[in-house]
Amino acid sequence: MDLDDRKAKILRAIIQNYQETGEPVGSRTISKYSDLSLSSATIRNEMADLEEMGLIVQPHTSAGRIPTDKGYRLYVDELMEAQNREVTQMKDFLIQRVDRVELLLKQMAKLLAVNTNYATMITGPVYSSTKLKFIQLSKMDNQKLLTVIVVDGNIVKNTILDLDQALDDQDLLSLNLLLNSSLNGLTINDINLGIIKELEDQAGVHGMLMREILNAVADAVRTEEDGMQIYTSGATNIFKYPELSDGQTASELIHTFEEKDQLRNLVKESLDSEGKEDLQVYIGDEMPVQTMKDCSVVTANYELSEGVRGTIGIIGPKRMDYVKVMDTLRTLMAQLDILFRPDEPDQ
């Protein structure tokens, strides 16, 4: 059996209606709701077909129909009409002090959550292939050495090291010089044992110190890699959807949000699969995260500058408003582009 135009219309009507109400939708509703002007009986016949095709089911005999994962998949892939939504007042919001990426991200997550009524997550940028830009050692006092490391994208990390032996200003200067000239422009992966050995040798009496510094460098960046920051917001929005807010499910979901460990998997999956489209949609069981199998997630990958990328995700019930969500995400990506490109003239 194939999906003719009328069946498609009916499926779409079912999905959209279910989206709004959260209740199984019956033939009579469709007959009135849609512009097909068909009687409920006819709709019923069609619905029986749609059910046979595995696109909708009834939770029990004599209830209306609800879409299956397969139904949603079809909808997202082919049936969704790109409505021209009012693209809310995001612009105004976004142009606030962007002094720290972290703050911006938090703000964005919140903004998205409020706007969509779904839960949102957004990862800080990952710097896997990022180059070191600048290293600065400064002596705070006779015991403490402050190490500041700047990487591509102007992310700054710092560590305070204890000085075991005296370090005069001359040595400090040459260490600074040495580090910057040797490491500048290298990625973390470039810093191999060979370079480390050489630097330690060149540091002479301060070999130990050099090793500590290099550790700090590695740390500063590696930490960021799998300790990837994830900002979430609007977790409590799930209470707005009865199908998610019964004790057990809600607890698990919110826990997933709080812990964030599992979200990392989601992000990895998303970052890897950036093949075709810029947006990915995971529906129900397609989800790599088990606890979210009653949800859908739409993710988008952003890229601030070469190699500095991250992911934004919106998590909601399977009946989420895919059109709105995808629209919103696309808009946001565009905004991000505008916001960052001019500010970060690639190298």
Next chain:
Amino acid sequence: MDLDDRKAKILRAIIQNYQETGEPVGSRTISKYSDLSLSSATIRNEMADLEEMGLIVQPHTSAGRIPTDKGYRLYVDELMEAQNREVTQMKDFLIQRVDRVELLLKQMAKLLAVNTNYATMITGPVYSSTKLKFIQLSKMDNQKLLTVIVVDGNIVKNTILDLDQALDDQDLLSLNLLLNSSLNGLTINDINLGIIKELEDQAGVHGMLMREILNAVADAVRTEEDGMQIYTSGATNIFKYPELSDGQTASELIHTFEEKDQLRNLVKESLDSEGKEDLQVYIGDEMPVQTMKDCSVVTANYELSEGVRGTIGIIGPKRMDYVKVMDTLRTLMAQLDILFRPDEPDQ
């Protein structure tokens, strides 16, 4: 009517039993559970008295009794016997890499949550009266100036400023010198208009730049003051207590946790009222935060070094195990002391 010894024992028994079961406790239970060897009838009489005194109530006729806020208050203030609990394996945990205060705090929050089965919060240190320790300007390239600011407690902040005009190494050096010699040891409040004016003057052609730098300094610290970081953990623990986990309440509570705005009030209250004891207990309506009126909170203030203080809080149902919680908190404070004092020999 006064609270004789027997009544006290009964009240304590009620509270402890209710703590474990979460169910109203009846006279028969107490009669067996406690070591008083009294019949249920006698207990009943006593319970009637306790009810009259407003220390316990029955949720409905023919249910057992549960403690009132007042009952808990009495318990916490006078009846609680300091049991010698096994002070769990916290020690082992804590001695991990303490490279960043932030990480430590997160870890602590989590640890506490897992150990107690309650929700926890912990604020990053507040630096209101904290002294500047060190400032370092470095030129990243010809357009960008990196400003690193270290304050008491070795907290490091950094900002990247755009350079409008060329800045040669000589000027950079003297700026560094100027800043450090003028600002070192001052608190934020000490940096008044006079000093600002003078520094700007001394900076000569770089007056504008100096102003930006001073702004950064002010920002770095002021941001921290009311944008005080709060780390939470174990929010989902509330689902373990039926009295808190019905949809409405749970949603509100978790939202409070997610937003953290309201928690700030709690913290302020706690930080201010550090009169007598190091621990404060808020029971039910005593809570400054409305959404938590069904909860109890125990807070403790910690102090890393002079003027660098923060708050730890444990949030649970009113029937929380006050003994254990207070014990745990006390232990933790001691650990913190040990952990930080030797490392930060006060000036």
Next chain:
DNA sequence: ATTAGCACTCTAAAAAGACGAGTGCTAACA
């Protein structure tokens, strides 16, 4: 091909009933 009509199914909500935990009171007891 579409639709009106109808019997049937099944759930969710309301009503009714059974159960039992816990109480307060009274009277007996040490």
Next chain:
DNA sequence: TGTTAGCACTCGTCTTTTTAGAGTGCTAAT
């Protein structure tokens, strides 16, 4: 005088029954 056994009573919870209605599938008519 304080303690206890006994008993009638209350009231929430759990279970069962009833009811109402939404929605279906099928058949026959258009």
